Amino acid sequence: MAQAMLLSLRRISRSFGGIQALDNVSLDIAKGDVIGLVGDNGAGKSTLIKVLAGAHDPTSGDVILEGRPQKLSPPAEAQRLGIETVYQDLSLIGTFTAAENFFLGREIAIGRGPALLRWIRRKSMGDTAMRGLEELNIDIPGIRSKPVDRMSGGQRQLVAIARGAFWGHKLLLLDEPTAALGVRESREVLDLIKRLGAQGLTIVMVTHNLDHLWQVCNRVVVMRRGRKAADLASSATNMEDVVAYITGAKEPMTPRPATTEAGA
Amino acid sequence: MRAAMSADHSLSETPVPADTPRVSSTTQALYPSPSARDRRALLMRLLGTYGTIIVLASMLVIFSVLQPATFATIGNFRNIINDMAIGTIVAAGLTVPLVAGDFDLSIGYVASFSGLLVVGLLSSSGLPIPLAIVLVVGLGTIIGIVNGIVVSKIGVNAFIATLGTGTIVVGLNYAYSGGIPLQLTQSREFTNIAIGRIAGVPHLVIIMAVVLVLLWMILNRTVQGQHIKAIGVSPESARRAGVAVDRSRIVAFAIASTCAAIGGVLMASNLGSGQVTAGDGFMLTSFSAAFLGSAALREGQFHILGTLIGVLTVAVGNNGLAMIGAPIFTQFLFTGCLLVVAVALGGIGRRYGRG
Ligand SMILES: Nc1ncnc2c1ncn2[C@@H]1O[C@H](COP(=O)(O)OP(=O)(O)O)[C@@H](O)[C@H]1O
Ligand SMILES: [Mg+2]
Numbered sequence: 001m002a003q004a005m006l007l008s009l010r011r012i013s014r015s016f017g018g019i020q021a022l023d024n025v026s027l028d029i030a031k032g033d034v035i036g037l038v039g040d041n042g043a044g045k046s047t048l049i050k051v052l053a054g055a056h057d058p059t060s061g062d063v064i065l066e067g068r069p070q071k072l073s074p075p076a077e078a079q080r081l082g083i084e085t086v087y088q089d090l091s092l093i094g095t096f097t098a099a100e101n102f103f104l105g106r107e108i109a110i111g112r113g114p115a116l117l118r119w120i121r122r123k124s125m126g127d128t129a130m131r132g133l134e135e136l137n138i139d140i141p142g143i144r145s146k147p148v149d150r151m152s153g154g155q156r157q158l159v160a161i162a163r164g165a166f167w168g169h170k171l172l173l174l175d176e177p178t179a180a181l182g183v184r185e186s187r188e189v190l191d192l193i194k195r196l197g198a199q200g201l202t203i204v205m206v207t208h209n210l211d212h213l214w215q216v217c218n219r220v221v222v223m224r225r226g227r228k229a230a231d232l233a234s235s236a237t238n239m240e241d242v243v244a245y246i247t248g249a250k251e252p253m254t255p256r257p258a259t260t261e262a263g264a
Numbered sequence: 265m266r267a268a269m270s271a272d273h274s275l276s277e278t279p280v281p282a283d284t285p286r287v288s289s290t291t292q293a294l295y296p297s298p299s300a301r302d303r304r305a306l307l308m309r310l311l312g313t314y315g316t317i318i319v320l321a322s323m324l325v326i327f328s329v330l331q332p333a334t335f336a337t338i339g340n341f342r343n344i345i346n347d348m349a350i351g352t353i354v355a356a357g358l359t360v361p362l363v364a365g366d367f368d369l370s371i372g373y374v375a376s377f378s379g380l381l382v383v384g385l386l387s388s389s390g391l392p393i394p395l396a397i398v399l400v401v402g403l404g405t406i407i408g409i410v411n412g413i414v415v416s417k418i419g420v421n422a423f424i425a426t427l428g429t430g431t432i433v434v435g436l437n438y439a440y441s442g443g444i445p446l447q448l449t450q451s452r453e454f455t456n457i458a459i460g461r462i463a464g465v466p467h468l469v470i471i472m473a474v475v476l477v478l479l480w481m482i483l484n485r486t487v488q489g490q491h492i493k494a495i496g497v498s499p500e501s502a503r504r505a506g507v508a509v510d511r512s513r514i515v516a517f518a519i520a521s522t523c524a525a526i527g528g529v530l531m532a533s534n535l536g537s538g539q540v541t542a543g544d545g546f547m548l549t550s551f552s553a554a555f556l557g558s559a560a561l562r563e564g565q566f567h568i569l570g571t572l573i574g575v576l577t578v579a580v581g582n583n584g585l586a587m588i589g590a591p592i593f594t595q596f597l598f599t600g601c602l603l604v605v606a607v608a609l610g611g612i613g614r615r616y617g618r619g
Contacts, residue, residue: 076506090501093494095565104494105506107487115488115508116515 006031006202012061014047021047023226034197036213037206039223040246045206049173053085054078084168088176091160094149098159099129101148132166154185158192165196174205178212190215210239222246305616312613316560320577327584335587348579349468350530353475355550355571357523362554362566364516365496366422370430371524371550374404375543377437378528380446383538387449397529404525405518412514446538458533480568492516552578555606564613
């Protein structure tokens with residue numbers, strides 16, 4: 001692979017007690033990739049996302065960021081490196097405005113030293129958040145005034161993703177960004193992800209909706225029982241194949257040392 | 265195997281989040297709807313937002329009608345404000361950990377011990393007044409930091425932890441005093457702190473105002489306040505956003521305990537002596553006030569202005585009862601009932617408000 005690799009996972013394993021959540025997973029993420037991560041329940045998708053987010057350390061294996069071995073944990077370290085994660089739930093503070101959520105943990109403030117002595121600059125946070133959202137063509141009323149739990153689920157998700165994109169200049173991780181959203185809201189969220197991809201942002205997105213894969217992703221990675229079962233260009237595959245990899249009807253095409261036999 | 269899968273592409277793993285109905289109840293409350301359930305939800309939301317103010321306003325009206333000559337006078341309200349100043353300082357301090365989502369049951373005991381200790385230091389050691397006060401208030405801060413560490417770093421439930429530290433403080437109190445009140449042997453200067461006036465305004469009222477403004481600014485204008493509010497809503501979201509959750513909880517406990525110690529010192533100055541249990545009652549009244557405050561203007565959220573309204577409600581109730589000549593026991597009944605009502609109103613605000 002001569003292409004500029006943003007981040008490579010090399011034989012990453014992660015176990016929880018006796019459970020092998022990730023088993024020898026290697027993955028190359030090129031700059032600008034929009035990868036759809038799919039698989040059955042318990043396949044290891046969330047664990048993979050959490051390794052990338054710095055929330056879990058791999059039990060073994062290496063992470064190479066822009067050519068250099070890199071430890072991603074704790075999450076603050078991943079964030080410092082430009083990797084942002086939008087979790088499916090628990091990502092926004094309901095009573096805070098979109099602008100306040102944008103800057104939670106990274107407030108614009110006057111003064112230095114302990115947080116107790118740092119004076120929040122609400123106006124400047126509001127302006128910056130407004131600009132950030134405008135640049136992404138996100139039009140939600142009440143960015144600086146409305147608590148996000150007064151917004152619709154779709155608007156909240158737009159805010160959460162926009163925040164991730166605002167801070168995550170290298171890699172944006174999305175865990176089921178359209179789960180629990182209606183058709184129209186999913187549409188808006190997918191459009192945003194598409195726009196971010198078009199701007200060159202690298203994205204890894206877990207999804208359960210295979211239709212969404214082809215709408216936004218240039219690559220499909222299928223996880224099965226902790227292993228990478230398939231890694232395909234979305235233009236070179238179809239729904240039926242992907243489902244077959246998810247269920248195990250089709251076995252991994254990547255050469256794994258022991259098994260070469262195709263499943264029946 | 266294939267058959268099982270072919271039915272559906274969307275292998276839904278996650279249930280629909282529980283907040284879906286919450287959103288719809290909010291919108292329904294905005295648009296009057298014929299259904300009785302919506303009307304009930306609207307009523308509950310109003311109760312959760314204005315409940316305390318309704319209680320306060322009703323008491324003002326009732327007592328004014330019953331005792332126009334004594335209750336409804338400027339002089340009486342001056343007294344009410346002056347008498348509630350120390351309680352307000354303690355309750356406003358407690359509000360900070362409550363905003364962060366933590367209880368602090370030790371504040372009353374910290375206030376008692378602080379009052380006793382400051383009198384002891386002044387009488388026996390002959391320390392200069394400012395130094396004695398700084399030491400005692402500093403000790404309060406340290407107790408708060410200990411509370412915060414036990415709760416956040418060691419992970420002991422705040423209820424139990426602060427009950428524990430509070431009891432230890434009671435132990436220190438008895439070890440120091442032997443359970444006997446201490447008299448202030450000297451120093452008019454010390455009693456003047458609480459009793460004095462500047463331009464006719466009692467010191468206590470000025471100190472109360474300063475503490476309220478400071479706490480309001482900390483919660484609403486500083487990064488620390490923003491973090492304290494965030495962890496009170498969702499510690500996990502805050503942690504993921506990069507908020508130092510443990511440190512924020514420790515700071516919140518430290519603020520509460522510092523305010524309790526200030527309250528204790530002022531109480532001693534006001535009484536002119538160190539009483540062993542004089543501050544214990546602040547625990548209950550502060551919780552009443554803070555919970556009442558959470559049902560004032562903010563739909564179940566704790567906030568400084570709300571707590572001030574809460575303290576005022578408790579104070580007006582007690583004063584009014586005394587004015588109409590109600591026996592002492594009714595004040596306990598009233599305070600107890602008010603605490604229950606306050607917690608209920610705050611809960612209603614949270615459930616039916618934005619949630
Ligand atoms: N924190 C954890 N502790 C124990 N087991 C876990 C933990 N996280 C994940 N697992 C296990 O690892 C496997 C993969 O889980 P996960 O990555 O959440 O799968 P997916 O997101 O694809 O549904 C599952 O068997 C799950 O039970
Ligand atoms: Mg998952």
